[in-house]
Each structure stands twice: as structure tokens, then as C-alpha cells.
Amino acid sequence: MASLELPYEVLVHLFKYLSHSDRKSASETCRAWYLAANDYCFLKKKVLVFFKTDLHGDYLPLQIIEDSIVPYENFVFREIDISSKINRFWNKIGDNIKVLTIQKCDIHERGINYILQRCTNLEMLNIQNCKELFMSGCLLEHSESWLVNSFRNLKSLNLSENKYITDALFYRFVKAAPELEHLCLSLCPLQFHGGFIKKFYPKTDYIFQNPSECVFTFYFVMQYIASRVRKIRRLEFSNTLIDGAALKSLAEIEDLKLDSLQLSTCDQLTNAGIIALTTHQQSLRELNIALCTRVTDQSLKYICDNLINLECLNIQRCRAVSNLGVSELHKLKKLKKLNIAQCELITKDGIEQGLCKEENLILEELDLNSLNLHQNCVIMISEKLPNLTYLNLSFCFNAVTDTSVQVIFKNQVHLKTLKITYCDKVSDAGLTGMGKVEAVGNAEGPVMSSYNEMIAPNRIHLGSRAEEEIIRDARRKRDVMRMCENLTMDSYTGYSLGQLKSLRKLNISGCNRITDVSLTYAFSFKELKSLDLSRCQQITVDGIQHLVKNCPSIEYLDLTDCYNLKDDAVIEIVKGFKRLQHLYLRGCNQLTNKTLEAIREHCKVLKVLDIQGCLNISVELACAIGSLPTLHTVLMSKPGTCYITDGVKNRSPVPPTIPSLLRKLQL
Known part of the structure; x- marks a missing residue:
């Protein structure tokens, strides 16, 4: 039967529904598809x-x-x-x-x-x-x-x-x-000093x-x-010495109507400058004052009162901002992107009065990294902000639990990016939805029921607290596995990570209670591009096999310090992920030269490879693999040398005890 040739215009229209990677793969099919995938509407991007x-x-x-x-x-x-x-x-x-x-x-x-x-x-x-x-x-x-x-x-x-x-x-x-x-x-x-004007x-x-x-x-x-x-219309003065007086002079320029202003990491910036800016530049749609340490609640109040057209606001690490300022955010009716990460004085009360005062269908991106929140706050956010496509809850140790992630999976079905780095209270029960969800009284959200995770009350445990936790994790994994294997419509009362069908980027780095059970029963994303599983140390080849089968589009994969992985796991990865461009295997010390041989044979588009700390891999072979045509960066190290992350040397990987210590400090 002769193949049906679609008109050029139809092909272009169909390709608009594909991601960049999918269009690239489709363009390799034939000349007609190549031309359609490189139409001007795609080419300009x-x-x-x-x-x-x-x-x-x-x-x-x-x-x-x-x-x-x-x-x-x-x-x-x-x-x-x-x-x-x-x-x-x-x-x-x-x-x-x-x-x-x-x-x-x-x-x-x-x-x-x-x-x-x-x-x-x-x-x-x-x-x-x-x-x-x-x-x-x-x-x-x-x-x-x-x-x-x-x-x-x-x-x-x-x-x-x-x-x-x-x-x-x-x-x-x-x-x-x-x-x-x-x-x-x-x-x-x-x-910025006035003396330069007089001199020059x-x-x-x-x-x-x-x-x-x-x-x-x-x-x-x-x-x-x-x-x-x-x-x-758009100006960027980030990482400069611009102060309040200079910003005031800029804002007061006659007839100037800015759409966007970037002032990140400007330590000299003061409230006086922000107030003048909000008074004279009320057309602003994007404002970035992240890491401006002198910005306080007063500035945020003027921003919310005057910049009514604001769509993007970044106040990351403005540590003087508290609930008093955040409670004013409900006035920004057009806000689509908000970053309030690392503002240590912000708690559930400020978010409730500001972001969650009423249901918000406009906000799309929210960054709450490193805030001291409770799980009830995350439940409230997921119920009041149903149209989020980006959510960062990294280092929110007490907020991200099996209970709160269940509510996220239920309500945030449009999410494309989810980050819960080092939220190590999350387990397989939360990601698979195998913990029973019940409404209890007037509680603000569902509660995960216990499933034999506690030690029998009639037994006296003689081991250390760490050993006791290991036993609990093992029992938890066993029970969740049994429930997944015996899955029926009656037993499945929770919400799986698989609910997030639009997910493109997932970061669960440091969530060490995640095991092969989650990779087997919760990971099924045809369009997932980026996955960070670093320091999820219970992952083995069994989970990797299901991951490769159910998530075929992965381009970025981080398996740093997953020391239970062996050569067979990496072989599964490089054979199955045809689009893999970034692979991080730092600290996977059971890997040998077989890993590099498999990479050289199967990775056709790999760009970055990190094998620092893989002591059983020979330096000579690691240098030779750099001859791959697409590979431009290979990170490797000898015993005792520094690790390199984004161009910065680190003497050793992050100790696994750091997250628990940070959580204790938060408590």
C-alpha cells in the first residue's frame, strides 16, 4: 500500500504540537518531514x-x-x-x-x-x-x-x-x-559616584x-x-552597585515606560529606590530584585499597590521580607511567575493571606525553595493554585511529605516541572499512591494511613536509631511493593506521580526513601526530558529497567552518588535512552570500564559525561571516549582530587548526613 503524503502545511501544523526534541527526531524520517520541521515558525527559535x-x-x-x-x-x-x-x-x-x-x-x-x-x-x-x-x-x-x-x-x-x-x-x-x-x-x-561626573x-x-x-x-x-x-523598554543592571538614588534618577526619566527591569544581586539597592520605581514605572510587567539584601516589606507593599500590571516578580533571598509583605501579593491580579525562595521569615500565615487568599487561576510558576513551611501549607497551595506548571519545593523538609505530595498529584495536573530536592520524608508510598488517603474530621487535607511501618509494640529493639530507621524503610518498601503487585480499584485510593502527564522535568535528588518500587510503578512519562535521581541510593538495575522502558525521552539524567548501580544499569540506560545528552555518574564507585565501552557504542548524541569518583574506571579509557563527535565535556578525577560542579571545585560530594542535620536545624 502506497504511503500517504501529507501536504506541507498540514505537516507544519502537526509539528507545532511536538516538543523540540520530537521535531528533531521526526525531521530525520524523510526530506518532506525535514523541511516541515525546519519551517520558519520553528527555525526562528x-x-x-x-x-x-x-x-x-x-x-x-x-x-x-x-x-x-x-x-x-x-x-x-x-x-x-x-x-x-x-x-x-x-x-x-x-x-x-x-x-x-x-x-x-x-x-x-x-x-x-x-x-x-x-x-x-x-x-x-x-x-x-x-x-x-x-x-x-x-x-x-x-x-x-x-x-x-x-x-x-x-x-x-x-x-x-x-x-x-x-x-x-x-x-x-x-x-x-x-x-x-x-x-x-x-x-x-x-x-555611580557623582565625583566622576564632575571630573569627566x-x-x-x-x-x-x-x-x-x-x-x-x-x-x-x-x-x-x-x-x-x-x-x-527592558533594562538589566544586575550585579552592579546601583543604589536607591541611582534607581530613583532612572525611574524619574521623563516619558520612560519600562516593561522589564532586572536588578538581581544589587546590594546597595534600598527601599527609597524601589518606592520611586513603583511610583514612576507603573507599566512594569517584570521585576527582578533577587538577593537585594536591603529590600524590606515596605518595598513589597509599594510593589503590590502600584505595579498592578506585574506578571513576573522575583524576590529570592530578600531576607528582610516577611509575612507582612507577602500578605500583600493578592493585589497582583496578573501575576504569572513568583519566586520567594530563601526568604526565611515567610511562613504559612503570609502565604495564606497573600497567595492563597482566594483561588488563583493565573499563577503558573512558583518557587518556594528553602522556606520553613508545614505540609498543610503545601496542601493549601495545591488546592488554591491549580494551574501551576512549575513548582519548586526543594529543601522544604517539613512541608513535603507523603501526604502533601499526594495532594499535589491530585490537583497540580498541569505541572511541567517539579523539584523536591532533599525532601527526604517522601517515600515510595507517596509517589506510588499506595498509602491510603482518608479525610479525617475537619482536617485541611488527606492523611496517609500507616501500613506496618512501625516496629511491633511487643518487641524491644536493641539496635541504634539508624538501624531502626533502616528496618522501617525496608518494611515500608516491602509493604508498598505488595500493594502495588496486588493493585485493584478498591485498594488504589491514593494518587500516583503518574498523574502528572505533562511532566517534563523532575528533581527528587536526596530523597533517599525512594526505591525501585517508585521507578517501577510511578514513573511512566513519555515526554519527561530531565530527571535528577542523585543520592537516591536505594535505586538498582531493577528500577532502571522500568525507567528506561516507561520514560523513553529522557535527555538529562543525574545519578550522582547512587552507589548501588553497576555496569548493567548503565548499559540499560545507554541502550534505551536514544536522546541522552547529559549523564552524571559521579560517585557510582561500582562502575568499571564496561560502562565507558557501552557509552562509546550506544551514545550517539551525548554531550556531557561526569564520572568523577568512579575509581574503577581507567583514566586512559575516559580520555579516549572524548573522541565521540558530540561529546564536549568529560569530568573525571583521580583518588583524592577535587570534584568539579559548574566550574567550581568541591573536595568531596555532599555527605548523606547533611540533609538530616539541616532538617534538625529547621526544627
């Missing part, structure tokens, strides 16, 4: 990343792009050497590029000049942490004749982390971009005629913003 890649050898990575029939628009070059040897690439592809990002690259003035002359349709330009590029002060000198043509459509400019930038260098970029809407200067050496700009009427080549002043940036006040 696709990013080509060149990370630690040698572009000067045989030119193969760039030649593939040059010869492709698909006109790619978004390019990221990170930690590579960009020289004149690849000029042919810019000559051929430059006109197609609309978004260009250059991060931590070895590139000089002549090279960036050549690139920008060829990229004549840029809409976004990011040049981050390229200190050699700005060091001489000659960047874009004598570029007026051609830069205007290249920047005529530029709407977003990111110059963050460039410590040698000056007023003159900054102005060479922005003066040629009449349509600029977004400006990011985070981690730049902005100077004694005649402020002619500030743009002679910008300083010595310093980068906030005064100059503010004058530029005032000159383009009709266009500028």
Missing part, C-alpha cells in the same frame, strides 16, 4: 551552539551550515577561538544571522569588525565576557560608515561581564542602533560629543536612555 569547538581545522562544523538548505538565524559561539580563518563562513551566512552571541571567546577588534560588517540583519547582539576585545579601547573605532547599516534593525544589546568597557566604547555600539529596546549591562563596572563631564551639555575613554559611568548610560526614551 532554533539555536546553533558552537561550544569549545575547533573551527580552524577542516572547517567541517561550519561547512555543514554553509551547505545546508535551511537558513539558520541564531548562532552562539562560546569559549572558542574566532579568527580570520573562518571569514568565508561570515561571507556566506552573515546576511541570514539575526541573533549572534559571543561568550568568552578569543576574538580581537579586526575580527569583530569583519563579522559585524557581514551581519547586516542583526536583531540581537550579545558580546559577553570578552575582555581582550575591549582592553585596547579601539573597538569599533572609525566604524560610522558601515555600523549604521548593520545595526539598523538591532533591538537587543547585551554587553555584560566586560570589565574594560568605557563610555566611549558603549556609545560606539548604541549610537548606531536607533531601534534598540533591550539593554543589558549586568556585571559591568558601572560607576564638566560640561554636561556636550556629553555625547566627547564620551570618556577611561570610565564607564551610570550617568552617561542614563543620558543615553533619556535620549532614546521612546524606544527603551
